[in-house]
Amino acid sequence: MSDDNAGRHGPKGEFRRDRSEPVAPENTRSPRSGRFTVPSASARRRRSGLLVMSALSVLVLLASGTSWAITGWMSSSLNRFDVFAGLDEEDRPENETGGLTFLVIGSDSRDEMNREDQNALSVGSTPGQRSDTIMLVRLNHDRDRITVVGIPRDLWVEVPGQGEDKINAAYAYGGPQLTVRTVESVTGVRIDHYVEVDFSGFVDVVDALDGIEVCLPEPIQDPKAHLDMAAGTHEVDGTEALAFARTRATARGDLDRIDRQQQVLSAMLDKAMSSETLSDPSRLTAFLDTSLSSVTVDEGLDTGTINQLAYQMRDMDLGAVAFTQVPIADMEHWTPRGDVALLWDEPAARDLFADIQADRPITGEEPEPEAEEELSPEGLRVRVFNGTGTPGLGAQLDGQLSGAGFEVTDPADNWSTRTVARSQVRFGPGNEAAAQYLADMIPESETVEDDTLDDDLQVVIGFNFTTFDPPERQAEVTEAPEPAETAADAPATSTAQDNICG
The missing domain is CATH 3.40.630.190 (LCP protein)
Structure with a gap:
């Protein structure tokens, strides 16, 4: 009807x-x-x-x-x-x-x-x-x-x-x-x-x-x-x-x-x-x-x-x-x-x-949200410390960071102790975003605020260190996140600009 x-x-x-x-x-x-x-x-x-x-x-x-x-x-x-x-x-x-x-x-x-x-x-x-x-x-x-x-x-x-x-x-x-x-x-x-x-x-x-x-x-x-x-x-x-x-x-x-x-x-x-x-x-x-x-x-x-x-x-x-x-x-x-x-x-x-x-x-x-500065390796200053005692590990990470575009300020050195269980990315006040950006490339690492640091970052290698994922690989991993479960239920939307021919 x-x-x-x-x-x-x-x-x-x-x-x-x-x-x-x-x-x-x-x-x-x-x-x-x-x-x-x-x-x-x-x-x-x-x-x-x-x-x-x-x-x-x-x-x-x-x-x-x-x-x-x-x-x-x-x-x-x-x-x-x-x-x-x-x-x-x-x-x-x-x-x-x-x-x-x-x-x-x-x-x-x-x-x-x-x-x-x-x-x-x-x-x-x-x-x-x-x-x-x-x-x-x-x-x-x-x-x-x-x-x-x-x-x-x-x-x-x-x-x-x-x-x-x-x-x-x-x-x-x-x-x-x-x-x-x-x-x-x-x-x-x-x-x-x-x-x-x-x-x-x-x-x-x-x-x-x-x-x-x-x-x-x-x-x-x-x-x-x-x-x-x-x-x-x-x-x-x-x-x-x-x-x-x-x-x-x-x-x-x-x-x-x-x-x-x-x-x-x-x-x-x-x-x-x-x-x-x-x-x-x-x-x-x-x-x-x-x-x-x-x-x-x-x-x-x-x-x-x-x-x-x-x-x-x-x-x-x-x-x-x-x-x-x-x-x-x-x-x-x-x-x-x-x-x-x-x-x-x-x-x-x-x-x-x-x-x-x-x-x-x-x-x-x-x-x-308010636009935040887009982070990239260029311009981020990093120094590596080896907290495990394994020879050559610090120099290896130095090369990987440099190859990814980070500015390595000094050659890798030993940390004050050789018993660091979990890798750390240490940062000064107000620099947490940059620290997290770098920590995302070091699986299972943690960020630690250090009041003695300014804009430079420090990486302390721990015993759980396995690999370094450069930014290109990170982009591949995070480029296509799984859609939210509710996305399929949401109504289709468009704007007037979208609807204009051409």
Whole structure:
């Protein structure tokens, strides 16, 4: 059974939106010079991280570097709906970090489209509204990182008050409010803002950018979507991009579709950042005028909020936008009513959404510590002492250290005793890292701090000495560590920069 049927189990949502009448900005000029105020190209690139709002997954369409008149007009052009009215605060998750989470919905409503437009976009004529695309977009507390999580529309969940169903049915049952309530209940993540765009709005956004570039590892043929694309890179317009983003005519169906949606979003961000759309006020005005009429947001996403977010995110780039999707355990779950849905991998999903709620990165990498000086044998001064009494052992290690690039300060000598059981690398205060670096090349050795030493190191050979592993051999041994046991369970992630073709 298709997802179109998933939304028919409840009545059409009887919710209405209050649409503001857009009024073109009357004054987009500097009051002093009488000319348009346009930022530099570098400033425009820095400030366009929070950029387009599409049926796929972006936060807010804005251009912080133009003028307050443009931004205010943009805000007044948006349709608004009291999304959070009636939600019981006691039942909602807390926002404990100060990060912001946007629920982004791509609505597949055809009700206001004529048959010609429906045929042109290959979207059919199914009545009613469903959430064709669902994404969580998390802006962290420091406003320097965005995480986008794709939620498959066929995910089998508990819809509050309605029982088990596909997650996109929540929209048909109760519109944006029930969709927010459902997503919050299954993820444990608080929704702070709501963004919704329909088919035509997405097409307008792509066309306003003069198209985008997408790439395919293998061809896609979907007669229903009028899509026939060979493997390789393609320049697509809004209609083609919509078909590319919506088709499920590939092996992994909805999951492949989420990957393509993330690629499309990345391409839109990249195109907008590198184009002249934001630098030309008249072009920007036309862009906003054609694309915003199909956008609905919550009432809290007002002009002041948009301006504040734009300023806070002015230095963000594509590398700071991370994508992933809900981990899936079963792609062919037969529901009690006899259709196929998806079941998520609950433990992995819980970990993912806990990271989102706590503002932790989802890339699977720990935050980088402060850069430390990379060590190498060159420049490290070493002197060898023999603590065993075995003739020639010190001179042998001298030669090995010199051959590896260490600076041997003096010929090897005997240690004060000949009964050292375990080899030592001795170091002065603050030089522990260098000592450990050398100790790693002498198996079973230990590091010992010696207040009488400065920057030089000393090696005292003990009876357990067997060999010296030069740095080249150490690199071979440590180059490919075993992956962590949890790595296979971690969701696949990418950045917007990774998703750009080429």
